[in-house]
Amino acid sequence: MEVQSIIFPNGMPLQCGEVIAPLEVAYQTYGTLSPKRDNAIVICHAFTGDQFVASPHPVTGKPGWWSRMVGPGLPIDTERFFVICTNVLGGCMGTTGPTTMRAGTDKPWGKDFPPITMHDIVAAQVKVIDHFGIEQLFAVIGGSMGGMQTLTWATDYAERVFAAMPIATSPFQSAQNIAFNEVSRQAIYADPDWHGGDYQAHGVIPARGLAVARMVGHITYLSEEALTRKFGREIRPGTMPAPNSPLAALPFGGMFQVESYLQYQGSNFTRRFDAHSYLTISRAMDFFDLGSEHGGNLAAAFQQVRTRFCVVSFSSDWLFPTAQSRMLARAINQAGGHVSFVEIESDRGHDAFLLEEPDFDRTVRGFLNGAARHAGLPEGRDDHAV
Amino acid sequence: MEVQSIIFPNGMPLQCGEVIAPLEVAYQTYGTLSPKRDNAIVICHAFTGDQFVASPHPVTGKPGWWSRMVGPGLPIDTERFFVICTNVLGGCMGTTGPTTMRAGTDKPWGKDFPPITMHDIVAAQVKVIDHFGIEQLFAVIGGSMGGMQTLTWATDYAERVFAAMPIATSPFQSAQNIAFNEVSRQAIYADPDWHGGDYQAHGVIPARGLAVARMVGHITYLSEEALTRKFGREIRPGTMPAPNSPLAALPFGGMFQVESYLQYQGSNFTRRFDAHSYLTISRAMDFFDLGSEHGGNLAAAFQQVRTRFCVVSFSSDWLFPTAQSRMLARAINQAGGHVSFVEIESDRGHDAFLLEEPDFDRTVRGFLNGAARHAGLPEGRDDHAV
Structure with missing residues (x-):
């Protein structure tokens, strides 16, 4: 697997007190950094995402996960902006994580990879930004767990973020989301190939447990409406009783399309994702709670922040419901910050x-164009188009 | 385990074509059958429920699951009505199911237990009603999968059901619910103690997989609000870093209350429920689709039905959302039936x-009192209280 990456030999200290050294951070860039280095946008990827925002995934060959949003002339316009996306700390696409060989040993970190937080994940990204000599990012943008990173950027490094777009996210991980993550973790632990976390030493992966974990996650990314429209109660061809049988309406021994879809999603996922990465990153999400880190006062997190925010939610997202985005927008507002809030009507859920x-x-194009004017960036070709 | 049950030596034919013989149906009754046998109410239990509606569970010792609803002077008043609840076909509390020894063999049915449907489940209940010599039930009442049985009663045996109360249910199992069930099934299959379904022969149970299945289910029974109110992001005592540590806000190595609660629910469940029963009954739910069994016309299912219906949903129920109850009420109405529809405001989800x-x-008390007047039953003591 060929990836762009930077190695930081001295590594970095983590919030838990341990030090990861060396630290490698893998990343992709799109567009060109301006001579003033004032046009950089960091895109933060979601839980099981990666740095291949707008270029094909090296394992699956699929197009970049946001290639419809990021590119020449697209809302995040790479003719105008320099886009950087790093694989998160703890991930498995080139950045140091549980699959990385641990220095001074002949084994990967595996189950000994330390617990990490959003602060650690963002701190690793800061090292890359420093490496590029970028003082202030024009914007940080991210959806879902990418939104948690976006909020962490804007509060931990306020002076380095001109504009921020937390999308389909929340200022804290809810009890329901912790609960779903815990189901996923237990499914991994229950796999016979888990071996108490030592699966790497046994040359296996807990593929069935990881697949179940992914299936749980996948349902939460969609909406009931989306699943109904996409599959409804359709039966997979070839698994139905004869059409004239009185059982034709019932898939005895058969399978619903939605089941085979989920199974495919689950088993496919295990080709590209590591179980320890899954556990490490899901934990980092569960830890996230911006308000409690500021004495239970979410507004306090934004007291000194002059970043321009655009908070976006989707009406049918039940993983990160609109109410959580509204709470965020209200807190920024209460702190005297710049914030606009948009709820997009959609029946497609979190995804x-x-x-x-x-x-x-x-919304993305409009917010970036407006912010670019305020930042004094040169006009984009579509600056007046929206 | 002591249970009341009836054995039907000739058994019953199933919709799939197989015959289960002998058939044992376990049940509990509360109250007294009137001399005219016109005061019987069948209560249908939910997926993992049982016949112990208002008496302690023989395994867990817990009070009956609806003891606050069913009893002397309660909304389903056992001073007035004769209440019958049977353990569903395929269950594991005394009614023939996968844990029952298969006649002519020295093994339980196990993975060879045939696929069953709501029609089969209700047909087994009809045998018990016949045994009691009851021609027409005063009412059939059930929530969740109990509601699917209620609808099956009222459509398969319309003339035998005077009133029906389908609660927190749907005329069909949605794609999302099939998806959650499939996750649960895959979790069971992934357990090393599953042994291709032959766990009974190995003297083990796939307890971890079954626990994960239960955890998934349990989340869907609650609402985000209920989970937040009950647990929020609370940490289990004794698992937190020292309060003065900079990590005090983060449960490194610790555990959220919601996780330990779910784990408890999951592992507790495996003491009282069989994995094959779980699979068999979850499949029966997935098969349920009243509309498609009537050529895609849900109203057609109720064309000849003169049963009085009260359809009840709960505003925060996302497993069986109000829209599905409304669709049901509309179909009954369209067929010229008697139906009232109530959405109860609650933030506690499906449960x-x-x-x-x-x-x-x-609502329950009012509907039963009104229906009793129409049925010409003697007045109850609280007939005018509501």
């Missing part, structure tokens, strides 16, 4: 931020 | 039907 949603595209 | 909800209690 809507990755899909064709024209209102969302217009 | 609300089992919990203290005064509006719901009033």
